[in-house]
Amino acid sequence: xxxxxxxxxxxxxxxxxxxxxxxxxxxxxxxxxxxxxxxxxxxxxxxxxxxxxxxxxxxxxxxxxxxxxxxxxxxxxxxxxxxxxxxxxxxxxxxxxxxxxxxxxxxxxxxxxxxxxxxxxxxxxxxxxxxxxxxxxxxxxxxxxxxxxxxxxxxxxxxxxxxxxxxxxxxxxxxxxxxxxxxxxxxxxxxxxxxxxxxxxxxxxxxxxxxxxxxxxxxxxxxxxxxxxxxxxxxxxxxxxxxxxxxxxxxxxxxxxxxxxxxxxxxxxxxxxxxxxxxxxxxxxxxxxxxxxxxxxxxxxxxxxxxxxxxxxxxxxxx
Numbered sequence: 001x002x003x004x005x006x007x008x009x010x011x012x013x014x015x016x017x018x019x020x021x022x023x024x025x026x027x028x029x030x031x032x033x034x035x036x037x038x039x040x041x042x043x044x045x046x047x048x049x050x051x052x053x054x055x056x057x058x059x060x061x062x063x064x065x066x067x068x069x070x071x072x073x074x075x076x077x078x079x080x081x082x083x084x085x086x087x088x089x090x091x092x093x094x095x096x097x098x099x100x101x102x103x104x105x106x107x108x109x110x111x112x113x114x115x116x117x118x119x120x121x122x123x124x125x126x127x128x129x130x131x132x133x134x135x136x137x138x139x140x141x142x143x144x145x146x147x148x149x150x151x152x153x154x155x156x157x158x159x160x161x162x163x164x165x166x167x168x169x170x171x172x173x174x175x176x177x178x179x180x181x182x183x184x185x186x187x188x189x190x191x192x193x194x195x196x197x198x199x200x201x202x203x204x205x206x207x208x209x210x211x212x213x214x215x216x217x218x219x220x221x222x223x224x225x226x227x228x229x230x231x232x233x234x235x236x237x238x239x240x241x242x243x244x245x246x247x248x249x250x251x252x253x254x255x256x257x258x259x260x261x262x263x264x265x266x267x268x269x270x271x272x273x274x275x276x277x278x279x280x281x282x283x284x285x286x287x288x289x290x291x292x293x294x295x296x297x298x299x300x301x302x303x304x305x306x307x308x309x310x311x312x313x314x315x316x317x318x319x
Contacts, residue, residue: 072150
């Protein structure tokens with residue numbers, strides 16, 4: 001072979017070496033072709049969101065304190081849109097419950113995409129009020145924290161509000177949903193020392209992607225505001241039963257949950273005493289959520305807070 005041919009051969013070998021061939025993994029004396037999988041496309045907000053990492057440390061919760069997290073994103077009935085950021089919201093809440101609130105992981109009942117059976121199992125049913133939450137609680141000792149993110153809907157006949165389990169049909173919510181009044185009624189029988197309930201759901205039947213009640217004008221749906229919150233409970237709701245709860249796409253979270261967790265991280269600590277009270281959180285949410293809902297979507301969303309405003313939600317560890 002002459003020098004010119006050798007040169008062309010070497011150039012060809014170099015091009016082959018640079019070509020994007022699948023990697024070769026060696027196992028024993030055999031070569032196995034390994035085709036690299038495409039990297040998962042992750043929005044910037046997922047990897048850089050401030051509420052998804054570096055959870056601040058708070059004082060330890062009691063050994064018998066119990067939490068429930070339900071994140072309903074994927075609905076099974078055709079035409080019911082997903083709650084886009086529900087799983088991320090639930091995961092961020094769990095991280096804060098463990099690190100900032102100090103709950104023991106084994107004391108957290110954590111469910112994604114809960115159906116009606118799971119609601120009944122956790123909170124009890126119409127006929128049996130004692131569910132898993134009741135059994136986890138130590139009478140007069142346990143503090144309880146409950147978080148739900150997902151759809152809510154009204155029964156157009158009774159005008160009552162319902163949670164929408166992932167297997168529920170909003171058109172028949174009276175038989176396939178979990179009634180808000182049942183939820184509060186069963187919680188009133190749980191012998192907890194105190195309860196904090198955070199509901200990131202709208203019960204009007206409207207969503208950012210349209211109404212859940214197909215063929216029914218939203219103007220005809222009137223939802224009764226439920227006032228049966230147990231007396232030892234502090235309630236944080238993303239809005240009134242007549243309002244729509246919006247998302248914060250830039251942050252990859254629900255608008256309400258995003259600001260609730262920012263508040264828990266210390267943004268709501270108005271007097272900078274190292275603790276966040278229900279009253280401080282109410283003022284913070286009313287300011288941030290109301291403004292951003294109007295700015296992002298041109299909608300009215302005013303968080304609802306019921307309970308003792310002096311209740312301390314979280315205390316931070318002193319550095």
